[in-house]
Amino acid sequence: MTPDRFDPPQASRHSAGPRDEALFPAVPEQNFHVRRMTLIALLIAAIVLPCAYVAAMAFSDLRAREADATDMTLRTVRVAEEHALKVFDMNETLDSRIVDLTQGLDDDGIRAGESVIHDKLRTMGGGYPQVAAVSIFGRDGDLLASSRFSPAPSMSIAGREDFTGIRDGKDIEHVSKVMVGHVAGEQVFNMGVARLAADGAFAGVVSVALRPSYFSAFYRELLGGSDDTPMIMSLIRTDGAILAHYPRGPHEPVAVSPQSPLAQALAQVRRAGVVRMRSDLDGDDLILAYRRVGAYPVYVSCGYRASAIWGGWYRHLSVLILSMFTPSIVLWCVIWLSLRRLGAEEEAWERWQAEASMRRSIESAYRQSRKMEALGNLVGSVAHDFNNLLMIVSANVQIARRRGAAGLDREMSAIERALKSGQSLTRQLLGVARKQPLRNETLALERWLPACRELLRASLGAKISLVMDIGVEIWPMRVDVAELELALINIAVNARDAMRNGGRFTVRATNITFRHEDGFPLVGDFVQLSLEDTGGGMPPDVLARAFEPLFTTKPKGMGTGLGLPQVFAFCERSGGLAAIDSAIGAGTSVRLYLPRAAAAPEAERPAEPGVEEAGTPHGLRILLVEDNDEVAAGTEALLQMMGHQVTWVFNADTALRLFDDAHARQARTGEPLPFDLVLSDIHMPGTMNGIDLAEAVQAFDTRLPVILVTGYAEELDRARHVDVRVLSKPFDIALLDKLLQTIQRDLTQTGTHSAAHPAD
Numbered sequence: 001m002t003p004d005r006f007d008p009p010q011a012s013r014h015s016a017g018p019r020d021e022a023l024f025p026a027v028p029e030q031n032f033h034v035r036r037m038t039l040i041a042l043l044i045a046a047i048v049l050p051c052a053y054v055a056a057m058a059f060s061d062l063r064a065r066e067a068d069a070t071d072m073t074l075r076t077v078r079v080a081e082e083h084a085l086k087v088f089d090m091n092e093t094l095d096s097r098i099v100d101l102t103q104g105l106d107d108d109g110i111r112a113g114e115s116v117i118h119d120k121l122r123t124m125g126g127g128y129p130q131v132a133a134v135s136i137f138g139r140d141g142d143l144l145a146s147s148r149f150s151p152a153p154s155m156s157i158a159g160r161e162d163f164t165g166i167r168d169g170k171d172i173e174h175v176s177k178v179m180v181g182h183v184a185g186e187q188v189f190n191m192g193v194a195r196l197a198a199d200g201a202f203a204g205v206v207s208v209a210l211r212p213s214y215f216s217a218f219y220r221e222l223l224g225g226s227d228d229t230p231m232i233m234s235l236i237r238t239d240g241a242i243l244a245h246y247p248r249g250p251h252e253p254v255a256v257s258p259q260s261p262l263a264q265a266l267a268q269v270r271r272a273g274v275v276r277m278r279s280d281l282d283g284d285d286l287i288l289a290y291r292r293v294g295a296y297p298v299y300v301s302c303g304y305r306a307s308a309i310w311g312g313w314y315r316h317l318s319v320l321i322l323s324m325f326t327p328s329i330v331l332w333c334v335i336w337l338s339l340r341r342l343g344a345e346e347e348a349w350e351r352w353q354a355e356a357s358m359r360r361s362i363e364s365a366y367r368q369s370r371k372m373e374a375l376g377n378l379v380g381s382v383a384h385d386f387n388n389l390l391m392i393v394s395a396n397v398q399i400a401r402r403r404g405a406a407g408l409d410r411e412m413s414a415i416e417r418a419l420k421s422g423q424s425l426t427r428q429l430l431g432v433a434r435k436q437p438l439r440n441e442t443l444a445l446e447r448w449l450p451a452c453r454e455l456l457r458a459s460l461g462a463k464i465s466l467v468m469d470i471g472v473e474i475w476p477m478r479v480d481v482a483e484l485e486l487a488l489i490n491i492a493v494n495a496r497d498a499m500r501n502g503g504r505f506t507v508r509a510t511n512i513t514f515r516h517e518d519g520f521p522l523v524g525d526f527v528q529l530s531l532e533d534t535g536g537g538m539p540p541d542v543l544a545r546a547f548e549p550l551f552t553t554k555p556k557g558m559g560t561g562l563g564l565p566q567v568f569a570f571c572e573r574s575g576g577l578a579a580i581d582s583a584i585g586a587g588t589s590v591r592l593y594l595p596r597a598a599a600a601p602e603a604e605r606p607a608e609p610g611v612e613e614a615g616t617p618h619g620l621r622i623l624l625v626e627d628n629d630e631v632a633a634g635t636e637a638l639l640q641m642m643g644h645q646v647t648w649v650f651n652a653d654t655a656l657r658l659f660d661d662a663h664a665r666q667a668r669t670g671e672p673l674p675f676d677l678v679l680s681d682i683h684m685p686g687t688m689n690g691i692d693l694a695e696a697v698q699a700f701d702t703r704l705p706v707i708l709v710t711g712y713a714e715e716l717d718r719a720r721h722v723d724v725r726v727l728s729k730p731f732d733i734a735l736l737d738k739l740l741q742t743i744q745r746d747l748t749q750t751g752t753h754s755a756a757h758p759a760d
Contacts, residue, residue, distance in 0.1 A: 032346040039342065043335040050328045054320055061320075062313050066287065069304035070274055073231070073289035076222060077302035080233060081291040083218060087130055088175075088191065088296050091208045094124060095193040098134065098206045102195060107138040107204065110145055118150035130214040133183045136195070137163065137205045144204070146183050155182050157205075166194050166205050172297040177241045178254070181209045188212070189243050215244035230308030232279070232286070238266050238297040245281070253280045262288060266299060279303065388628050390422050395634030398733045402641050440574070442597040443481055445474050445509050445527060452488060456507070459492040463502035471510045477527050478597040479574050487567040491531045491590050494564060498535030498588065506532045512593070522577055525596035532589040538582040567592070619643035620744060625655045625680035625693065635679075642737055647675070651686040652693035663700060673702055677743060682710040694724045705743050707736075 101120060102110055110117060117136070125134035125147045134147040141158030157163045165173020176190040192207035212235070219233040227247050235244040240256035240263050256263045261275035272291040279286050285306035290299050397415050400408070449470060457466055488507075495505050508530040514520045567590070571578040575595040582588040622644050626632035636646045649655045655678070662673050678697055682690035694706040706724040725739060 032342065032349070035342055036339065036346075039335055039339050043332065043339070046328060046331045046335060050324050054317075054324055057320055058313070058317050061316055062309075065309045065313055069230075069287050069309055070289070073287060073302040073304050074274065076231065076233070077289040077291050077300055079222060080219065080300040080302060081293055083222075084215070084235060084293040084298065084300050085296075087210070087215075088293060088298065090128070091131075091191045091210065092193070094128075094131075094134070094208055095191070095206050097124060098136065099193060099195060102136060102206070104198070106197070107142070107144055110136060110138070114145050114152060115150055117145040118147065118152070121145060121147035125208065130210050132186060132188045132209040132211050133181060135183050135207045135209070137207065139202060139204050141205075143183065148183050148185075157182065162190050162192055162207070163205055166192055167202050172238060175237060175243070175296060175298055177237065178212055178243055183209065186211070212244035216246045216248060219244070219246035230305045232281070232303045232305070234301045234303075236262075236266070236290075236299045236301060238269070238292075238299065240266060243298065249281055256280060262290060262301065265290065279305075386422065388631050390419060392628075392630045392634050394419055394733060395631070395638050398638050399634070399641060402638075440478050440480055442599060443477050443479055443484070445477060445529075446470050448481070449507065449509065452485065455485070456488060456492050456505070459489050460496050460505055464496060464499055465502075465504050467504060467506040469506065469508045471508070473511075474509050475511050475525060475527050476597040476599075477594045479594055480570070483566075483570045483574075484594075487570050487592065488531070490564055490567055495531070495533035495535065495588070498533055498537075503534040505534075506530075508532070511596075522593060526576060526593045527596060529592040529594065530589060531592070532587060534587045537584045537586050537588055539584055543580065543582050564590075619645060620676040620740060620747075621645045621674060622647070622740075623655060623658070623675045623678045623680075624648045625650075625652055625678065625684070625690065627651055627681065627684045631681075638733060639679075639740075642740065644740065651684045652680065652688035652690060653686040655680070655693055656688065656696055659697060659700065673704070675704060676747060677740070678704055678706045680706065680708055682708050691722060694722050698723060705746075707739065 098121065101117065105113070121134045121136075125131040135143060136145045137157055138144050141156045141160070141163050143152045143155045143157070146152050160176075160179075162173045162176035174192060176192070178187055178189045180186065181188040181190070188209035188211060190207045190209050192205045194202055195204040195206055197203040215235050220227075223229045223231050223233065223246070229247065233246050234242055236242055236256060240258065242252070242254055242256065245252060256266070257280050260280070261277045265273055265275060270290075270292075272289075274287065274289045277286055277288055278284070286303035287306065287309075288301055288303035290301040292299050393415065397412060397419070401412060449468065453466065453468065460466060492505065495503075499505075508528075510528050510530075511525070512528045513525050514522045516523055568578045571592050571594065576593040579591045579593070580588065581591075619642070622639060624632060624636055624639070624646050626635065626648065627650055632648050636648050639646045647658075649658065659673075662675075665671050666673065678693070680690040680693055684690065688696075690708045690710070694708060697704055697706055706722075707727060708722075708724050709727045727736065727739070
């Protein structure tokens with residue numbers, strides 16, 4: 001798209017000259033980055049090194065504690081294994097002596113000498129605290145003799161596992177599981193051997209009942225005599241059955257879990273080892289050492305609780321962290337304060353450096369703004385004077401048309417076309433100067449934009465395709481419809497010139513919301529109107545000046561440099577913004593951000609049929625206030641041709657004196673005011689302008705209708721606060737005629753119109 005628009009003034013950047021160097025002398029560059037990196041490196045080292053040391057020490061301490069716990073369990077389990085071996089050897093010797101005692105005796109013989117055998121059994125087993133009872137059972141499991149009772153009660157163990165196991169030759173059953181003994185009457189486990197007859201046949205069992213509590217008491221003393229111990233000890237059969245355990249709990253399992261590492265080691269018949277496992281008794285993790293007791297089917301185990309290891313490790317780690325990080329925190333604070341001080345120094349340095357750049361930028365921006373202000377005033381003044389010239393030509397053309405100049409239709413049409421072009425150019429000039437008045441109204445884009453399709457097609461030409469992509473539920477906008485239409489035409493014309501060999505022009509509309517944190521110059525709800533072409537695009541230097549007034553890259557006579565400036569000025573004055581993106585070979589995209597309307601647009605109403613007037617109203621008595629003689633002459637002649645009486649005065653001061661005199665006569669004689677209407681320019685010489693005159697006229701008892709004419713937006717904004725009708729220059733004479741007819745009807749209906757005054 002060929003640039004043909006205006007960009008807001010920006011502060012230009014330039015290098016420091018001699019005068020700037022005198023105000024702000026150069027100083028050596030401060031290497032804040034190196035100093036900051038050094039402090040950050042020190043801070044990282046002060047954090048990483050103590051943390052690494054603490055981590056290494058903590059790891060080493062944990063491994064040392066685990067090694068100490070393992071070593072303690074190995075030493076303890078070795079002592080327990082020696083103790084258990086002595087107990088079982090003693091029991092085996094006791095069993096052998098009893099077997100020798102009953103050698104050659106059958107069951108009846110033992111029953112016959114039961115009292116003597118009872119005394120001997122009591123003597124043999126009574127001196128050992130671990131022995132609960134010594135018993136002799138017959139071939140069928142019947143109790144023959146016991147160290148606890150005499151005579152022996154009638155009872156049988158024929159169904160017990162240890163009896164059947166010894167009878168069947170199972171070695172594991174030489175040490176039974178824990179049970180409540182029939183003879184001992186307490187919890188015991190039995191160590192038994194088979195009695196053999198003279199022919200070698202099975203003749204019965206000799207059994208020594210051992211107390212598990214004896215082993216538990218020994219383990220308690222071995223572990224320090226306290227229940228609050230980090231270690232546990234057990235006496236276990238090779239099949240995992242627990243014979244004795246310390247410390248005891250309310251819900252002790254009777255066997256080791258088959259899935260545990262200890263059960264797997266026992267199944268593999270390992271003699272000794274160390275495993276890590278979770279305890280079946282209290283659920284704690286253990287470092288557990290185990291050893292087999294001689295050739296017996298029994299193991300002793302000693303476990304060290306991991307929770308005790310971790311507890312001691314945590315206590316040591318707390319002391320280590322406290323001793324290490326207390327001085328480290330002090331060092332961190334010192335480095336952090338140094339970094340803050342360095343940041344403050346850098347900020348002060350940057351402020352000092354920015355002050356010189358800011359002053360240069362402010363001076364440059366001030367010069368630029370003064371230049372733009374002067375340019376705007378110049379353009380506005382030229383447009384105002386040009387408006388007056390157009391009004392003169394337009395009025396005289398209308399006069400010539402009404403008088404029926406024969407043979408001049410072609411020439412009159414050419415003048416009228418030139419007038420329309422001049423009016424468009426004036427409108428653009430006033431828009432660039434921010435002096436074009438806006439007539440904002442609520443617009444529904446999805447209804448209005450399709451109606452502009454043919455207008456855009458005419459502006460683009462036949463070679464360029466038009467694509468419209470209107471989003472869903474586009475918000476209504478608050479804009480000047482005529483200015484928006486002119487903006488679209490200006491952008492479309494530039495797109496046409498950028499795509500001389502054809503292309504595509506796309507119009508898109510979407511809703512968008514900007515927030516403060518987005519960093520966009522606008523905040524609130526807007527409608528984004530994107531207009532994109534597939535032309536050659538703009539180079540960066542042209543894009544940077546694309547919003548500059550009177551700047552154009554078009555050939556001489558092809559562009560005025562006022563088309564796109566009107567687009568930017570229109571968006572800015574509407575409360576929005578215009579932006580552009582372009583690159584060589586990538587086309588150009590112009591985005592218009594227009595504010596969302598607070599209320600929905602009014603529905604279009606069908607035109608009401610006009611009511612025929614009973615008669616043609618009489619002409620009005622108009623007070624024309626205009627400082628330009630030729631504009632006043634043309635307007636006066638045209639109004640007279642419309643059937644109105646016109647009194648012309650040069651400025652508002654003279655007009656107000658006429659009203660003062662008329663009101664004075666009215667007070668003396670009762671004569672009505674000589675005027676029905678005031679038609680006044682706003683911008684005039686003298687102490688008063690047209691708005692001041694309108695306010696003064698409305699302050700009288702008899703309120704007259706007032707029509708004000710202006711070409712300046714700031715005057716139009718003030719005029720809207722006064723109860724008057726306003727026409728913006730240049731205006732169509734037909735519009736003025738229609739407005740005067742409306743005022744005539746209103747005056748006639750209210751009865752305030754004076755008697756007929758035929759026009760000359």
